[in-house]
Structures are given as C-alpha cells and as structure tokens.
Amino acid sequence: MNDHMANERGWMLDEVLKVPEARHAILLSADGMLRAHSQGIGRDEAERQAAALSGLQSISRSTVEFCTIQDSPWRQTLVEFADGYVFLVAAGPGAYLAVSAGQAVDMEAVSYRMQKLVDRLGKELTAPPRQDVGTPT
Known part of the structure; x- marks a missing residue:
C-alpha cells in the first residue's frame, strides 16, 4: 500500500489534532495494520506505532x-508519560483510533473529539478483519 492509500482517511484524523497539544493520530486495525495517519507523522513511524498499539489494546x-466480574467491553486505554499521553479508543469493529498529546493537553477535549470523530465517521472508520494476503487471486 502506498502512502496515499494509507492516508486516504488521514485528513479526517487531522481534525482531532485541532486540540492544542495534540500531536499525532493514527487509525489501526486490531491486527496492528495501519489504516490512516495524521499529517505530522511519517508512514514508517505510524506503522510501528500501529503494531505497538494493537498489542497495548x-x-x-x-x-x-x-475491573469487573462480568465481561465488559473495552473502550479506552490511556497511557501517561512525563511529557504527555497516548489515548487509544475503539473506532468500530476491529478498528482503533490513537492520539498522542503533550503534557498540557486538555484530556477531556481530546477524548471528546476522538469520540465525536468515531461517531461521525461510523462505517468509515471500521476496518474489516485482515484477509490472507498470501492467497493468489
């Protein structure tokens, strides 16, 4: 997949970055494949982060x-570092949206924008399960 294809939805992710201190956004599938990335992060780095974030999820x-006795669906993971945060949320069946942000970010504003993006895009942010790429067509 070339970078243009990987970034077909990248402009949508840039919307989340309008929150001050928000840095990068990526859309990934459950198996760690990069689906889209925001403008400020290169494809190689976005792919590496997608793989890592899949494991984190x-x-x-x-x-x-x-957390609970019952089987409760996962919704979000937040990781805090000395210099910032990584937010990871469900973005439809088999898809996740991740945003990195600086230490002074309004965490509630980032979470709200991420959820609004997921809600607004609905089907657009779903990533179907990966097919066997080794099968000849």
Whole structure:
C-alpha cells in the first residue's frame, strides 16, 4: 500500500489534532495494520506505532476481570508519560483510533473529539478483519 492509500482517511484524523497539544493520530486495525495517519507523522513511524498499539489494546482488554466480574467491553486505554499521553479508543469493529498529546493537553477535549470523530465517521472508520494476503487471486 502506498502512502496515499494509507492516508486516504488521514485528513479526517487531522481534525482531532485541532486540540492544542495534540500531536499525532493514527487509525489501526486490531491486527496492528495501519489504516490512516495524521499529517505530522511519517508512514514508517505510524506503522510501528500501529503494531505497538494493537498489542497495548489486547493487553488492556485482557485485564477486564481486574475491573469487573462480568465481561465488559473495552473502550479506552490511556497511557501517561512525563511529557504527555497516548489515548487509544475503539473506532468500530476491529478498528482503533490513537492520539498522542503533550503534557498540557486538555484530556477531556481530546477524548471528546476522538469520540465525536468515531461517531461521525461510523462505517468509515471500521476496518474489516485482515484477509490472507498470501492467497493468489
């Protein structure tokens, strides 16, 4: 996939970055494939982060019993660093939206914009399960 194809939806992700201190946004599939990235992050870095964030989501989801007795669906993971945050939210079946932000970001504003983007785009942000890429057509 060339960068133009990977970034077909990139402009939509740029909307989330209008919050001051928001840095980068990527859309990824559950299996860690990059679906789109915001303008300020290169494709190689976005692909590396998509793979890492897929693992983070999987680990987060596996801790549900620590929070509740019932099987509760995963909604969001927030990671805090000394210099900022990474927000990771569900963006439809098999798709996740991740945003990085600086330390002074309005966390509520980022979460709100992310959810509004997911709501507004609906089907646009769904990523179907990855097909076997080795099968000849």
